[in-house]
Amino acid sequence: GAGVSQTPSNKVTEKGKYVELRCDPISGHTALYWYRQSLGQGPEFLIYFQGTGAADDSGLPNDRFFAVRPEGSVSTLKIQRTERGDSAVYLCASSPNRGSGELFFGEGSRLTVL
Amino acid sequence: KNQVEQSPQSLIILEGKNCTLQCNYTVSPFSNLRWYKQDTGRGPVSLTIMTFSENTKSNGRYTATLDADTKQSSLHITASQLSDSASYICVVSAPDSGNTPLVFGKGTRLSVIA
Numbered sequence: 001g002a003g004v005s006q007t008p009s010n011k012v013t014e015k016g017k018y019v020e021l022r023c024d025p026i027s028g029h030t031a032l033y034w035y036r037q038s039l040g041q042g043p044e045f046l047i048y049f050q051g052t053g054a055a056d057d058s059g060l061p062n063d064r065f066f067a068v069r070p071e072g073s074v075s076t077l078k079i080q081r082t083e084r085g086d087s088a089v090y091l092c093a094s095s096p097n098r099g100s101g102e103l104f105f106g107e108g109s110r111l112t113v114l
Numbered sequence: 115k116n117q118v119e120q121s122p123q124s125l126i127i128l129e130g131k132n133c134t135l136q137c138n139y140t141v142s143p144f145s146n147l148r149w150y151k152q153d154t155g156r157g158p159v160s161l162t163i164m165t166f167s168e169n170t171k172s173n174g175r176y177t178a179t180l181d182a183d184t185k186q187s188s189l190h191i192t193a194s195q196l197s198d199s200a201s202y203i204c205v206v207s208a209p210d211s212g213n214t215p216l217v218f219g220k221g222t223r224l225s226v227i228a
Contacts, residue, residue: 004157033216035218040223041220041221042120042201042203042218042219042220042221043158043203043218044218045214045216045218048214048215055214056214058214059214091157091158093157093158098209098215102148102160102163103150103158103160103205103216105157105158105159106157107155107156107157108155108156108157
């Protein structure tokens with residue numbers, strides 16, 4: 001596609017539920033990043049994929065968070081047993097290659113846990 | 115530890131005035147530095163990129179500077195407009211410094227008022 005696409009744009013769920021957030025990167029971009037952004041804060045790194053593999057998942061806050069990118073394109077961020085503190089905007093970005101610097105961001109998925 | 119520090123955290127200026135945002139980094143080795151603009155509710159968009167050999171780069175009313183010796187960058191906005199109200203995020207690229215090649219600052223929240 002022309003840009004990075006994220007779905008859903010908004011998700012409201014109840015505490016304890018499972019959610020999946022999807023990211024469609026720009027075609028051909030090998031690097032894919034997930035960030036979490038709380039109101040008034042900068043993006044907080046979660047996980048970085050180079051191709052199909054998670055090159056760095058050190059930003060995932062705990063084992064309730066997991067992300068996959070099975071074919072090196074679309075990625076899914078999965079959150080189990082959601083908590084109110086998980087409420088944030090989850091941003092996905094892709095880049096043509098590792099370390100090129102320019103990230104192309106999606107519009108984000110706003111998650112609200114009630 | 116690789117870090118990017120931005121100041122001020124927030125700034126309010128009158129329309130038509132100039133302002134300067136600061137970014138200090140400890141990222142090493144250094145590849146490039148980008149400034150992103152993030153409008154409320156949108157994903158960040160790249161404004162400008164600075165490489166090691168560049169001191170100044172302009173993009174319209176935005177001028178970025180880089181001092182690689184002191185590891186400081188600034189973003190100067192001239193004749194501000196209401197549409198400049200956004201968060202400005204400094205991102206340093208260091209592809210050889212570990213798994214995750216990008217280090218984000220927390221951003222400066224700029225509000226331009228009439």
